[in-house]
Amino acid sequence: MMFPVQSTIKMDPEVGLRYRNFLKENPQDVAFINPANVVFVYMLVRELVEEDIDCEQNLQAVVLTCLYLSYSYMGNEISYPLKPFLVEDSKEKFWDRCLDIVNRLSTNMLRINAEPGYFTEIFTELKSCGIANSVSNSMATMSCQTVPVVPCHAGSTTAA
Template sequence: PPPAGSRPPGSPRRVVVQASTGELLRCLGDFVCRRCYRLKELSPGELISWFRSVDRSLLLQGWQDQGFITPANLVFVYLLCREALRGEDIGSQAELQAAFLTCLYLAYSYMGNEISYPLKPFLVEGDKGRFWERCLGIIQRLSAKMLRINADPHYFTQLFQDLKSEGEGGDGSKHWTISLDR
């Protein structure tokens, strides 16, 4: 038998990535705060509270049976935020909240368990037209990546690792493990 720890040439390499939901939420918050550097008063906790508020609202209104905030869904939200939030274009917390909630709406629509979701929890501005323009712009730019994240486990793993590296780490007790063969 081959020695322990060795593998034949060309055989897949196993990649294990671990992070708790809370840790990934903090990583997402840290990332957005760094990305939106012009917003000096922004804290990761505010972003997390926007996310939790939407999730709670949808649960209480009966639009979903279980919470949306999971590691896999956070990776998807990170993909959207990383590509859609441009720090130099966001000049106020209200602009950031509108842009972030647009990313959440697309994530819920794409990854959520329901066929559709109400707009109200995702709207913080009076102009629905601007919301839909942002949605269509993100879809046009990211459609291929949005499909790839579910079709390509290695791409998902890379995004998971990227998100995890955005934060300083955490001590969450609930860990999820994703292991893939490479």
Template sequence: KVPPAAPAAAAATPRRVVVQASTSELLRCLGEFLCRRCYRLKHLSPTDPVLWLRSVDRSLLLQGWQDQGFITPANLVFVYLLCREALRGEDIGSQAELQASFLTCLYLAYSYMGNEISYPLKPFLVESCKEAFWDRCLSIIDLMSPKMLQVNADPHYFTQVFADLKKESGSEEKGRLLIGLDR
């Protein structure tokens, strides 16, 4: 006996995609992404951006600017979205430049996604020129405003960016490299 065909409405229903990752896995993916993106920085470790992020988060917690940590999978997806679009490896010539640019993206992520109305500038500022920081902020906002809204309003877009971040892990590349070295 042939089973009945699925109704046409059910066939048109979009497929539900589930992407899961721990906070530590996404932090690793973000660090690896930044190392690949900023290929000119030979001494950059994937843990460096993670340490910068954790340092800001800890500072804001200790100073009482936030009641709970900012570092969650959803917030890391937002940070990744900003970094992916705003940070160009060919434009970043030093680790200090990367840190300043990364912390600018982080400041915008806190401002947009964080639980507080405002955040102090000091934990995000690693250069003496505040004007350069604000210029970067405005540039990123001009570039990213539609996508910043979309990632919060469109679950499919959020899921795609989440999956993109998760794919930034170089573990499968490392596996192939290790196999090649064993021969």
């Protein structure tokens, strides 16, 4: 089964509801959704979503962790509630994933804010994915590719 990355959150009503509730509780975060922040989220997701992600839940976990880190790094608040960003029951897995992302991508996280040319490069790539999506009338994904995943079994992280 193939799932486009952009529709990951749409596929799971629970995740969508948690995100909507998060926005209702934090209306100032609607302002977070601007071009600079979307490019930042895209930069993280494109580096982290790999073709070997074995199930939808793992894909959601990566995408929501990237979103959490983006809010934390680029947002206006000192901290954000963790619950809307959790997919699995283990907060430890979430924090391990956060640390892994920061360790792997902190250079890029700093670079996107320091170098206008790097920001433009990422923005142009993201824009081309969106154009490819509208021209071909199919779902484009991060890095303009489709990631094959299958639904996870309860508590399992292996492919079905």
